[in-house]
Amino acid sequence: MSGTTSLLARSVALVGAAAVAWRRRTQGAAPPPAVGDVPQIPPGRPQGAVPTLKMPTARGWAHGQTPTAAPGLTVNAFATGLKHPRWIHVLPNGDVTVAEAMQVLRTPKSMFDHAMVATMQRAAAIGQSANRITLLRDADGDGVAETRETLLEGLSQPFGMVLIADTFYVGNTDGVVAFPYTTGATRIDAPGRPLASFKPGGHWTRSLLASPDGRRLYAGVGSLTNIAELGVEIEQGRACIYELDLETGRNRIFAEGLRNAVGLAWEPGSGVLWTVVNERDGLGDETPPDYLTSVREGGFYGWPYCYWGQTVDDRVQPQDAARVASAITPDYALGGHTASLGLCWMPRGTLPGFDEDGMVIGQHGSWNRSTLSGYRVVFVPFANGRPTGQPPRDILSGFLSPDERESYGRPVGVEIGPDKRSLLIADDVGDVIWRVTGSAA
Known part of the structure; x- marks a missing residue:
């Protein structure tokens, strides 16, 4: 970043900080978190041309330092030294695949965008993408991967991954690609077969989830913009969840009006699809909240x-x-701007002390609010196929320094471990895959 650009970014950041201070004085005490099935959502107050911009500086973890596990749990590094690991997929033989990718550095379009790009660089949220998928193997079952191989490289911001029979599917930012795969292989050299094309840019992640019968794939495709400020036409085919029929090759929009639906998971009792969605910015600390929701076929969710x-x-x-x-x-509301990305179903008893079924959510953390939110892994309990309404429970926290000016890590993808008694978490600032188990495991 040039000296002129850096100075401009700092100037805009100072203006933004002044705007935050002014909003705090004029709007009173911070509202309580908008969480649960009946959240208290404050009226939206548009922040104008200089919205709130606050992110911690990326620091990384010191040697031997770990996040804080909930009481009765313990956490260890399953793998370290990765490059911005975002998503995890556990293969049937116990191997773990990790998508390493990030938002690509772009040319700023405005004064505020200069500040945004500079802030994201400082927070290690934008830069050169590794564009690869790494395979990790813990053959001796000690909770630490001793084998690491590059499974695929030269991809286009890969994110979602699914293995069905002998085909490995990858959600690149510009579409879904299928690769032939033999169980146990540590590298794929065969060319991929395109299945669907998506518009790249904007919200770039493309999560994937297979239907229980393995005949369909579901893919989350986020919006290009915050509130379609460039027009709704440019958003066609975005802000939705796609369904891909693997037998016919046809695809269709399954549900829409979802600004950025990332994590996807099945509630096994009802067979209903669920997702976590990042809502719009620029209306206030808790307005609107990000959310966890069931997904109705043909449904429209507002954006x-x-x-x-x-x-x-x-x-x-x-x-x-x-x-x-x-x-x-x-x-179910998850609080304002938590950037809830990761999602997986966790059956009761997977972790000690978590005696209800429910969803695990990786909250990457906020940028558009005066006080930080997210930066943790939480559990939302379910009963009879739906959230119980209880507040989320922490599984893993401690990703921020005590003064919240620095981040040691930021959680993203979550997945039940190969042993079915642990939880794996991708940390893209710490460059770690964390493993959470019971204290005696």
Whole structure:
């Protein structure tokens, strides 16, 4: 970054800090977290041309330092020295694949964008993407991977991964690609077969989830912009979840109006698809909350016209009254700007002290609020196929320094470990895959 660009970024950041201080004085005490099935969501207050911008500086973990596990649990490094690990997939033989990728450095488009890019560089959230998938193997079962091989390289910001029979599917930012794969292999050299094309850029992650019968894939494709400020036409085919039929090759939009649906998981009792969604920015610390929701076939969830049901976002013009009227209210709020990305189903008893079924969520952490949120791994308990309404419970925390000015790590993807008695977490700032187990494991 040039000296001129750096100075401009610092100037915009100072203006942003002043705006944050002004908002704190004029808007009173910070609102309580908007969480649960009936969240208290403050009225939206548009932040204007200089929205709140606050992120911790990436520091990384010192030797021997780890996140803080919940009481009764312990955490160890399953693998270290990776390059921005984002997503995890556990293969049937116990091997673990890790997608290493990140948002690509871009040319800023405005004064605020200069500050945004500089802040993201400082937070290790943007840069040169590794564009590879690494295979990890813990053959002796001691909870530490002793084998590390490059399974695939030269990809395009890979994220989601699924193995079905002898085919390994990868969600690149520009589409889904299928590779032939033999169980136990540590490298794929065969060319990939394109299955679907997506528009790259913006929210670049492309999560993948197989249907229980292995006949379909579901893929999350995020929006290009915050509130379709470049027009709704450019957002066609985005802010949705796709369904890909692996037998016919056809794909379709399964549900839409989901600004950035990332993690996908099945609730096994009901067979219903669930996702976590990152909502829009620029309306306040808790407005609107990110959320966990079941996904209805053909459903519309509001973006960009409205949020949390039919709460209209007046910044979006022109509005669409019919679309607003059809918007589905999400099931469970996760708090404002937590950047909830990772999602997996965790059956009761997987970890000691977690005696209910539920969803595990990796909260990458906020940038658009005056006080930080997220930066932790949480558990949302379920009963009868739905969240119970109880607050989320911490599984892993301690990703921030005590003054919250630095981040040791940021959790992203979550997955049940090969032994079914542990949890794996991708940490893209710490460059680590963490493993959480019972204290005696």
